[in-house]
Amino acid sequence: MNAPSYCAASAMPGLVQHVTTSLDVGGAQAMLVKLVEAGVAKRKCARPAVLSLMRPGTLAPRLRDTGCPTYTLGMSRGIPGPVATLRLLRITAMLRPDILQGWMYHGNLAASVAGLAAGRKVPVFWNVRHSLADPSVEKRSSRALFALSARLSRSADGIIYNSRTAAKEHAAIGFDPSRAIHIPNGFDLSRYRPDPSARSRLRMVFGLPDEGILVGMIARNHPMKDHAMLVRGIARARSAGHDLRLLLVGPGMGGPDTALRQAIATCLPPEAVTLADERTDVAEWLPGLDLLALSSAWGEAFPNVLGEAMACGVPCIATDVGDSAWVLGEGGLIVPPRDAEAMGAALERLAALDGNARRGLGAAGRARAIAHFDINDIAVQYRRLYASAVQRITRDAAPASASALASDAGVRQA
Known part of the structure; x- marks a missing residue:
């Protein structure tokens, strides 16, 4: 060698x-x-x-x-x-x-x-x-x-x-x-990249219907991630007439704690949310999401999942914790932590965009990932x-x- x-x-x-x-x-x-x-x-x-x-x-x-x-x-x-x-x-x-x-x-x-x-x-x-x-x-x-x-x-x-x-x-x-x-x-930009075929792969892996705007959050089941805040934000956007579906994936998410289960049962119909445990094939289906959301209340410094989603051309919404705002740049929206109303408003804003506009936002995120990460x-x-x-x-x-x-x-x- x-x-x-x-x-x-x-x-x-x-x-x-x-x-x-x-x-x-x-x-x-x-x-x-x-x-x-x-x-x-x-x-x-x-x-x-x-x-x-x-x-x-x-x-x-x-x-x-x-x-x-x-x-x-x-x-x-x-x-x-x-x-x-x-x-x-x-x-x-x-x-x-x-x-x-x-x-x-x-x-x-x-x-x-x-x-x-x-x-x-x-x-x-x-x-x-x-x-x-x-x-x-x-x-x-x-x-x-x-x-x-x-x-x-x-x-x-x-x-x-x-x-x-x-x-x-x-x-x-x-x-x-x-x-x-x-x-x-x-991030490995050759592994995490836009992939038009990922949408059908994602729907098949998790048994999801074709309709609806799919919002994903990939994070472990921990209070700092504040999944319940995202659940309430999704509920607000759905009440405004947007057909949002939520996918929660990560360690412990297959059997979430009682508080999160109650929040889901109270806020969302069963067909609007899918839960799955930790997976090692994220790069294969992440580009198939319509939106990536991260609702962390504290603790984040530079969330890896934001960089991965940006590299895949997926528009993001994240709470203003750590460097998330700097990481996203023009690739998504930032909301205050612990604010379900603000999360819901941001979800409504992106859900109201047509597919081309959302793809343009994702392309800006991909360009930022190439330039900096x-x-x-x-x-x-x-x-x-x-x-x-x-x-x-x-x-x-x-x-x-x-x-x-x-x-x-x-x-x-x-």
């Missing part, structure tokens, strides 16, 4: 060890897998290895298909205990990484601990994928984790945020703002950041600021 010419540069990291909380379906986990896949597909030099604190989940086979070594501490939940920590240190000492990259709060802290096993200076980067507009809505254990992470944030060489809003919110609770680096999510471009930003960190280590032993690393790599500081 012929390596790219820049591989000969001594600054290029030989191995990047990613430390993630889990490999279940989720935004952070999906981005990690896409980053590894993009690097392998382009035959770039830095070899990846992934260590999951929890047992391997749904996304682990995709990593194995790339040839990326995967390891696990076999944990269930929480911060690693003595046995798991010892295993973390042993795996890191065996791998001898040139870069340690954490993913999510537990993974970030574990990456910092893993750095202790290196026996030499190894740059440690954190990756934060969550927004904190109102920390009080978070669980007590989560707030304690945020506080611990804030105290230790100066130990990281850089903190990568996929959302500029999240970077500001974390700085407000004590995360070191000088470590902040902004790299948005990226191509996974190959995002992977280059990560590689340049890592190379910059290794170069500074080899040049002198003094720790570099995140702004200096970002500047050297041509990456935006948050």
Whole structure:
């Protein structure tokens, strides 16, 4: 195999060890897998290895298909205990990484601990994928984790945020703002793309009738997603005479909680809503949606599903949480969180458009995804950041600021 010419540069990291909380379906986990896949597909030099604190989940086979070594501490939940920590240190000492990259709060802290096993200076980067507009809505254990992470944030060489809003919110609770680096999510634009045949495929997969405007929301069953708000918004738009049908897909959606079931039963007739559990074939039918809606009340930084829908040319409506407004640009509409009336009004507005007008809105979203969120471009930003960190280590032993690393790599500081 012929390596790219820049591989000969001594600054290029030989191995990047990613430390993630889990490999279940989720935004952070999906981005990690896409980053590894993009690097392998382009035959770039830095070899990846992934260590999951929890047992391997749904996304682990995709990593194995790339040839990326995967390891696990076999944990269930929480911060690693003595046995798991010892295993973390042993795996890191065996791998001898040139870069340690954490993913999510537990993974970030574990990456910092893993750095202790290196026996030499190894740059440690954190990756934060969550927004904190109102920390009080978070669980007590989560707030304690945020506080611990804030105290230790100066130990990281850089903190990568996929959302500029999240970077500001974390700085407000004590995360070191000088470590902040902004790299948005990226998407495989050859996999997520407009597909006229996807409409019939979607209707067949979920057993849906041909009539009606199909609105989809792809998200796990969790209070932060506020599915009930979308249900009420759909009901309002239907009461205005628009034949909207709702498709809710995601982990736990096959058997939603009592509150959501009651909201659905109260607001919508049975034929107007379809529920389905987590699926791995989203790219095959997502382009068949007429509209994509995301009703999250809090927590989103850069929702992956928005980028995926935009790449597929599907118009979107999202709540103004995290960077959603910046992500969508001209590719959709933004409404306040927890506001079913505003969601209903936005649904009415897009439902009233003819097919050509909706397709034009979707095309604007696709163009924005191409311009800003191509996974190959995002992977280059990560590689340049890592190379910059290794170069500074080899040049002198003094720790570099995140702004200096970002500047050297041509990456935006948050």
